[in-house]
Amino acid sequence: MIHTLSPYTPRQQWGLRAADADLDPVALRRMATGESEETARAELTDFERLIPVPVPGQARGEARVFQALITAYGRHRPTLTGGPFGILSLTPRTEELVVRIAPSQLDQWIDALAFRQGGTGIAGLRWTGRRDGIALTLPGMTLLLADIDETSWRAALGRRSADQSGLMPHWIPQLPGEVEHTAVRNADLAGVADHLCATLRRIRLVDPLTRGSGHIHLFTTRHHGDLHLIEACEATPTVLPLWTSRSLPLALWPAGPIPATGPADPRTAVLDLLAEAEPASAPPRPAGHRAARALCHLAGLSTAPVLVQAAEHVLDVATRVLADPAHASLYAAGGWAGSCRTYPEGTVHGADPCLPPGAETATDLPEDALQRLGRHFSPSSSDVPLADLTNAGREELVHLLDWALAAATRPAHRRNWSRNSPDDTLQHTQPLPDRDGTLTLTASTTGVYRVSLDALGLGDLADEDDTVEWEREAAPSQSAAVLLAEHAAIEAAVCLPFQREHRKQRLLLPVPAPDAPTLRSVIAAADYVLGFSTLASVLGRLQDRADLTFGAADGHWQSAPLGSAEPHGRAATLTAYVSDWFELPSPHRGEEANTAPVDSTAYLRHLARHRTALDPFVTRYLAAADSLTGPRTFEERHTAGFAALRTTDLPALACHDVRPVRDPVLRLVRSIPQDPGQLTAWYEMHLDRA
Numbered sequence: 001m002i003h004t005l006s007p008y009t010p011r012q013q014w015g016l017r018a019a020d021a022d023l024d025p026v027a028l029r030r031m032a033t034g035e036s037e038e039t040a041r042a043e044l045t046d047f048e049r050l051i052p053v054p055v056p057g058q059a060r061g062e063a064r065v066f067q068a069l070i071t072a073y074g075r076h077r078p079t080l081t082g083g084p085f086g087i088l089s090l091t092p093r094t095e096e097l098v099v100r101i102a103p104s105q106l107d108q109w110i111d112a113l114a115f116r117q118g119g120t121g122i123a124g125l126r127w128t129g130r131r132d133g134i135a136l137t138l139p140g141m142t143l144l145l146a147d148i149d150e151t152s153w154r155a156a157l158g159r160r161s162a163d164q165s166g167l168m169p170h171w172i173p174q175l176p177g178e179v180e181h182t183a184v185r186n187a188d189l190a191g192v193a194d195h196l197c198a199t200l201r202r203i204r205l206v207d208p209l210t211r212g213s214g215h216i217h218l219f220t221t222r223h224h225g226d227l228h229l230i231e232a233c234e235a236t237p238t239v240l241p242l243w244t245s246r247s248l249p250l251a252l253w254p255a256g257p258i259p260a261t262g263p264a265d266p267r268t269a270v271l272d273l274l275a276e277a278e279p280a281s282a283p284p285r286p287a288g289h290r291a292a293r294a295l296c297h298l299a300g301l302s303t304a305p306v307l308v309q310a311a312e313h314v315l316d317v318a319t320r321v322l323a324d325p326a327h328a329s330l331y332a333a334g335g336w337a338g339s340c341r342t343y344p345e346g347t348v349h350g351a352d353p354c355l356p357p358g359a360e361t362a363t364d365l366p367e368d369a370l371q372r373l374g375r376h377f378s379p380s381s382s383d384v385p386l387a388d389l390t391n392a393g394r395e396e397l398v399h400l401l402d403w404a405l406a407a408a409t410r411p412a413h414r415r416n417w418s419r420n421s422p423d424d425t426l427q428h429t430q431p432l433p434d435r436d437g438t439l440t441l442t443a444s445t446t447g448v449y450r451v452s453l454d455a456l457g458l459g460d461l462a463d464e465d466d467t468v469e470w471e472r473e474a475a476p477s478q479s480a481a482v483l484l485a486e487h488a489a490i491e492a493a494v495c496l497p498f499q500r501e502h503r504k505q506r507l508l509l510p511v512p513a514p515d516a517p518t519l520r521s522v523i524a525a526a527d528y529v530l531g532f533s534t535l536a537s538v539l540g541r542l543q544d545r546a547d548l549t550f551g552a553a554d555g556h557w558q559s560a561p562l563g564s565a566e567p568h569g570r571a572a573t574l575t576a577y578v579s580d581w582f583e584l585p586s587p588h589r590g591e592e593a594n595t596a597p598v599d600s601t602a603y604l605r606h607l608a609r610h611r612t613a614l615d616p617f618v619t620r621y622l623a624a625a626d627s628l629t630g631p632r633t634f635e636e637r638h639t640a641g642f643a644a645l646r647t648t649d650l651p652a653l654a655c656h657d658v659r660p661v662r663d664p665v666l667r668l669v670r671s672i673p674q675d676p677g678q679l680t681a682w683y684e685m686h687l688d689r690a
Contacts, residue, residue, distance in 0.1 A: 025050055025251070032202040032252055034089035043091060051201050052094045053255045057140015060186055062097055063193035065113065065136075065143060066200040067185075067220065068122050072112030075217040075232075077210075077524060080658060081105055084206050084216045092201040098133075098144045106148065106156045115166030115178070123181035128170040129153065137170065138182075192220065192227040195241065195332045198254035199229060205242045205252075209233035213527040214659065222433075223490045224413040228333060230491070235498055235527040235611075239333045239490045240342075247354040256328035263323035264331070264408035266315050267291035270298055273407050277417070277426060277443070277479040291315055299403040300447070300476025301396075306376055311400055314362055318404040321358035330357065335409030337487040340402050340480070341473070355398065362401045363394040370394060403476075406483050415441070415486060426482060432493065441489055443481035448474050451488040453496065458508050460501040468499050468508070506585040506610050513608035519616055519656040522604050526613035529659075530582055532669055533686075535618050538581060540680030543634035546577040551629035552597045557589050574637050575622045585610035599623040616656040617669050620644050635676050642674045664689075 023031075029040045029050045044050070054062065069085045078084050082102025086109060091098040101109060113136070115121035128135050129150035136143045145153075157167065189196065199218075206216055210233055217232040230237045231245070238245060243253045274282040274294045281297050283290040292311035293303045301307050321327050330336050339354045363370070367386075370393030377392055378384050417426045428441040437456040443449045450472045458466065470492035475481035499508045514521065523529055549572060550558070556576040557569040569589050571577050575598055579586045585607070587593040593606035599619050607613055614622065624644030625637035650669055654661035664686075673682050 023249070028249060028251055032205050033091065034083070034087070034204040035091055036089070039089075039091060043093075049255065050251045051198075051254065052092050054092070054097075054197060054201075055095055055140070056257075057138075058095055058097070058142070059197040059256075060189070060193050061138040061141025062143065062200055063189050063196035064122050064138065064185055065141075066196045067189060068112050068120070069109075070218050070220065071120065072108065073216070074219075075215050075525075077214050077658065078207070078216050079214065079660075080524065081108075084203050087203055090201070090203065096142045096144060097201065098146050100146045106145075106152070107160055109145070110156055110160045110167060113167060114160065115181075119181075121166055123166070123178040123185070124174050125166070126168055126170045126172065127153070135170075139174075189227065192229055192332075194254070194256040195229055195329070196220075198256070198329065199242060201254075202242060202252065205246065205248070206231070206233055208246070214529075215527070221490075221494050223493055224411070224415070226411060226413060228490055230494055232498060237491050237494050237498055239487075240338045241329055241333050243329070244333075244339055244354050247352050250326075250357060253327070253357075254329050255326045258323065258325055258328050259331055261412075263319075266295075266318040266322065266404045266408040269408040269410065270294040270315075270404065273410070273479050273482070274298065277482045278477070281477075281479075295400060295404055295407075298407060298477055298479050299400050300480070301400075304376060306372055307396075310373055310397055311404075313365070314397060314400040314404055317358045317362045318401060318408060320361075321356075321405065322408055324357075327357040330405055331409050334411055334487045334490050335483075336402065336405040337410065337483040340406045341471075341484050341487060356401050356405050358401055358405075359398050362397045365393075365397075370397075373397070403480060406480075410483060410486070415489075417441075417443075417482065424478075426478065428485075435496075439489060439493055441485040443475075443478050443485055445478050446474075447477050447481050448472070449481035449485040449488075451485055451492045453492060456496070456508075460504075460506055460508060468496065470495050500585070500610075504586045504588075505579075505583045505612075510609040511611060513605040516601060517604040517608045519599070519604065519613075519619060520658055522608045523613040523615070523656075524658045525608060525611060527611040528584075529613045529615055530578070530584060530618050531615045531665070532617035532621075533665060534582070535578065535621070536668060536672070536679075536683050536686070539638070540676070540683065542574075542577065542581070543638070543676050543679075545581075546571075546574055547634050548631050549574050549577065549634070549637060550631055552623075552626035553595055553629050555589065556594050556626075557586060559589065574625045574634075578618075578622065584612050597623045597626055616653045617645065617650075617665075620648055620653060638676050638679075639674060642672055645669055645672060 025044055026037060026040045029035065029044060030037065032051060033040065035043070073081070073085050082088055082105060086101045086105030088100045088102055090100065113122050113125055115123045115125065122138070124138055126137050128137070130144070133144050133146040134148045134150065134153045136145065209231070210216060212234045215233060219230050219232070220227055221230055222228070228239050230239055231242065232238070271282065271291055271294050274297065278297070283293040287293065289308050289312060292308045292315060295311040295315060296303050296307050322330065336356065339356070342353055367390050371386060371389040372393070373396055374389035374392035377396065378389065415428045417428050419425070420427055424445050426443040430439050431437070432439055432453065438454045440452050440454055441449070450469065452467050452469045454467045456466055456468065461467065471488040473484065475484050497507070497509050500506060501508060552573055552575065554572065556571070556573045558572040560570045571580050576586055578584070587606050591606070592602040596602035598614060621641035621644060625641040628637060628640055650666055654666065668686050671682065673679060
């Protein structure tokens, strides 16, 4: 039996994997830019790369524009803004970026870009009218807002008073204060400017990430002195670049300058890492192939001759990859250890691990060499087909390459790890920025690493020792565990606003809620919206679980019987059972929302504080079902919910949802049966017709 890490078939053209064989260059580019097929095809005739690399001044300017948009837009629904940050599509060129924004977003863009005395916006930005749109310029940068005429632009400036606040025409020279502010901002963004620019030029890659929560959420954060771009579209922060997290073809990866200190040397990197983390395992100086032996240990492999030879080959490949500007993004976002954290289960947003640059070269060996390597991992190689041995050899070469790149791209700002005796566990602790608590990293000698936030002082964590464990996984060695823990810490430091306690799925740091929330506003801000189709899928089974329930006025959650192992109480209403089933946030006993119907201001505020919502049809059904006080059967509550939906103007009710409500959902709501015994068959019939 051969343990393989992931299926791999090398492919040369465009740097694609076999799964990408059906994607032509035009389709790949449109995936990133949102352009029309005609525009993308025309642009590709002028550039070698799918997404052109901007000149340095253009990259710096685009980074400042994108940072201003991130600050102004924050977390937002692209369905309400016409696209991420209001962008319908864009066309990247070497010395220009053409952006097409939704007409409704012109005022929002002006608000984002106009420089104000408080420091928001972009100092030094100027505009000029052109036949094809409005050109926004900074020294060395041009961004064209396409298809916006000067009359519309001036009218929008007047509405926002931006012409008096820092977004001035091209004939106004750079002012001394703007020059100073520009220098400060460029220095602040220096380490992440290329990454910001590359992400803006590929902004439509975030589209698939909004299918869950429906939101775009990007922000920057500083960790150990380095600025990072965080993506939290699916309400889980990740520092992985979009092209890596989605396992996209190398053709869509950005090129850029390698670090100013020069390309990393993987041989030096693996030896230094072992000397720091596991000095007892570092190869002695007289030994040959020291770096290759160190890489084998890092990757959890023995130093058998065939593996050492493979490691030497991989180190040669890694050296060339790390010196290639086409793969400069390997150094970004905390280094390649971020991809190793997803290996082998799959990436954050994709189904397969992201293959490292150089994988095709590393595996481009004669088949007999690959089979010799594969036999090392097969206890009975004589019974294994040669093709399987070849694939196993390829897998191990990719495995070694992953760890060589991870060690070489470890951030320069290092943590001070201390060694605990007697078990030799490595540990690092540091205070959390801007709040009480401690970030704790551990790496055991067996390769298990743990990243947690401790001493947070949050009431909902009383039953969990006041600790949030962000990540606990196994690595192939203690040195590898150090790399992965350091990378996971970047995300852990910003995870609290997204973290929910396990019992009731409440946000640990609830967000402010408006005094008078509406169903529409709560849905617009929610991470997750329970839709009627989803509720319908379990109604037939819910009657067995919630046969006898109470009304909302009696309390959604009630005290558990004496001796019960339920410190938070027990679910008592149909709403509470539904919330528990679908892991929605529930109110605590004593909170106003605990005795309020789901359509009340008090309950809407509770949902808003925990960024969750019920769609209008679920809200109407549960509010009516829970309106009956005292203990009632599921049949009684379902009859009340059924009657409320049957007597409601459903199209008018649908207008309370910010998302489009499709006809199949309305048909499903209209056809709900009154007899609970028919609920399962009703939903199955809906599936057959869908």
